[in-house]
Amino acid sequence: MTTVGHLINGEIHDLGERSQPVYNPSTGEVGAHVALASKETVEAAIASAAAAFPAWRNTPPAKRARVMFRFKELLEQNADKIVELIGREHGKISHDAMGELQRGIENVEYACYAPELLKGEHSKNVGPSIDSWSEHQPLGVVAGITPFNFPAMVPLWMYPMAIVCGNCFVLKPSERDPSSTLFIAQLLQDAGLPPGVLNVVNGDKEAVDTLLTDSRIEAVSFVGSTPIAEYIYQTAAAHGKRCQALGGAKNHAIVMPDADMDNAVEALTGAAFGSSGERCMAISVAVAVGDEAADLLVSKLKARMQSLKVGAFSDSSNDFGPLITAAHKEKVQGYIRSAEEEGAVVVVDGRDPAVSGFDQGFFVGGTLIDQVKPGMRCYEEEIFGPVLVVVRVDTMQEAMDLIDAHEYGNGTCLFTRDGEAARYFSDNIKVGMVGINVPLPVPVSYHSFGGWKRSLFGDLYAYGPDAVRFYTRRKTITQRWPSSGVREGAQFSFPS
Incomplete structure (x- = not known):
């Protein structure tokens, strides 16, 4: 060997x-x-x-x-x-x-x-x-x-x-x-x-x-x-x-009531589950402003996630592959269990997906968790897996306060059609890399990459x-x- x-x-x-x-x-x-x-x-x-x-x-x-x-x-x-x-x-x-x-x-x-x-x-x-x-x-x-x-x-x-x-x-x-x-x-x-x-x-x-x-x-x-x-x-x-x-990172995406919800769902799906979520710029928290927007977002994400394909690298029709080790697979599954135990709602459960011909692979499917609150382990810690949690708030300022209070400050984004809101967000949020209707605001090579805080x-x-x-x-x-x-x-x- x-x-x-x-x-x-x-x-x-x-x-x-x-x-x-x-x-x-x-x-x-x-x-x-x-x-x-x-x-x-x-x-x-x-x-x-x-x-x-x-x-x-x-x-x-x-x-x-x-x-x-x-x-x-x-x-x-x-x-x-x-x-x-x-x-x-x-x-x-x-x-x-x-x-x-x-x-x-x-x-x-x-x-x-x-x-x-x-x-x-x-x-x-x-x-x-x-x-x-x-x-x-x-x-x-x-x-x-x-x-x-x-x-x-x-x-x-x-x-x-x-x-x-x-x-x-x-x-x-x-x-x-x-x-x-x-x-x-x-x-x-x-x-x-x-x-x-x-x-x-x-x-x-x-x-x-x-x-x-x-x-x-x-x-x-x-x-x-x-x-x-x-x-x-x-x-x-x-x-x-x-x-x-x-x-590390815990990257939040704020979804405003006026956002183009279909585009936001597509963007979040790729940003949360691409590379099995093993990216320091993955979006792992969607912060929905208002229950009406949150209900619509969760409903559309659930429907979109039904077509996600997890599997081996050799099949280019797959959307994402396995986690890096068996130990990391167990760790990610542990975050999903902890969310259930702490009162969150697992809307789409990706634990132990069936991947034909690869029964021993380290796979976790796309997972969506709603009704997540600050203080829950799945919110506070970096999961580094294909898990997207949804937090509900009443105002954009409340969403920004959540982001500013978190120990990590790598990347964030805002989905909106409101230019004034976008300008205020990008000027005031305490995060190093910011996207407006861009879910993975990774700078191009002639800019520089880095976060704030820890x-x-x-x-x-x-x-x-x-x-x-x-x-x-x-x-x-x-x-x-x-x-x-x-x-x-x-x-x-x-x-x-």
């Missing part, structure tokens, strides 16, 4: 370390094993990156960008294989996996713009014969720790921009679905990236802690759950590292313009060449 190893200094290594199984979540069967890097293996990857840094730092940005142009072409040429690897280990349906890959490719396209993005600012004659300018200089060796739910896209949020900025990178992807991530990293080597500039180490907490504490790592980028994000941020900061740690630890967002700021440090240089023969005495007052 295949063992997924590490990419260190341009070569694949399987060093006979600890390993764990990688499951096909559609069948419940073990499809491979993944090596779990020891501290020594991670240190070897860091050393490889550190050795490659001086030459890569001094490589002109245009040459770095040319590598990314070739990388983009290879990603497009190998898209079908990447999609298959994602489906086999994550369970994501092929059309969803292709969408994930495309969003990742868009970040590579943005990285190709590096020569323009890295231009500094220049001011001539800020004083007599004095010029001043700023530069964006790379940090050195930086690291990324990425989640299982986007094995292609989230790493592509990180290392393309870090690398074109002149850094070298050590990536620790999720050990649950590592094959597509490793394959994509190999494509970057094929595009002409020098050995050691990008290294991939698979592993668990031992690998993570090594990256967080090694003095050669200058910055860490993370995407995952909030408890782990907080740990990553605190540990990295305690060791003097720059850190951005993106955490959805983000750190002050810079992922990808886009903030990525340049995160992966470089600014240096300002002031230079003077006085005219020949001119001599001046010492100045003791502060220069102006």
Whole structure:
């Protein structure tokens, strides 16, 4: 059986370390094993990156960008294989996996713009014969720790921009679905990236802690759950590292009485159940304003959900696939049970759906729960599964107060035809990414992605313009060449 190893200094290594199984979540069967890097293996990857840094730092940005142009072409040429690897280990349906890959490719396209993005600012004659300018200089060796739910896209949020900025990178992807991530990293080597500039180490907490504490790592980028994000941020900061740690979410959609209800239902169905709800931008709470709107929304959602198809990744007619592990399936089912026990009404019950030929897969069908109240476990916690809960309120302000009071602030949206309401909502809601009649307001690659409150630890967002700021440090240089023969005495007052 295949063992997924590490990419260190341009070569694949399987060093006979600890390993764990990688499951096909559609069948419940073990499809491979993944090596779990020891501290020594991670240190070897860091050393490889550190050795490659001086030459890569001094490589002109245009040459770095040319590598990314070739990388983009290879990603497009190998898209079908990447999609298959994602489906086999994550369970994501092929059309969803292709969408994930495309969003990742868009970040590579943005990285190709590096020569323009890295231009500094220049001011001539800020004083007599004095010029001043700023530069964006790379940090050195930086690291990324990425989640299982986007094995292609989230790493592509990180290392393309870090690398074109002149850094070298050590990536620790999720050990649950590592094959597509490793394959994509190999494509970057094929595009002409020098050995050691990008290294991939698979592993668990031992690998993570090594990256967080090694003095050669200058910055860490993370995407995952909030408890782990907080740990990553605190540990990295305690060791003097720059850190951005993106955490969990509980994304609310407000449905106003004047909303186009049919369009809202279609949007919510895709946003709640796409990718089996395993998205940090999934809509998991619909807040209906007024009982009349709530009754209509629940009725239309129930009818729409009858046609949802859950199944294996290989059938592109399916809408979404399994959850990532058997343990996570049980956890999601536990949230549904808790909602019943706390007095909510399970309108559509997706527990243990029948998926012909895949009886051992980790499937949960689309689930709709009405009459949910703040304080219920299914409302307060991130479910990360195909479960949409409905909360009823009387006014839009009451809905906004609910959203503002929640510990997470990743994404939100409002369905309405009222421009004044939309403007007030977008101006005042305490959430980092906002949609108006757009259920998944994930920014395009030339903007930046990040939430507020306990959805983000750190002050810079992922990808886009903030990525340049995160992966470089600014240096300002002031230079003077006085005219020949001119001599001046010492100045003791502060220069102006």
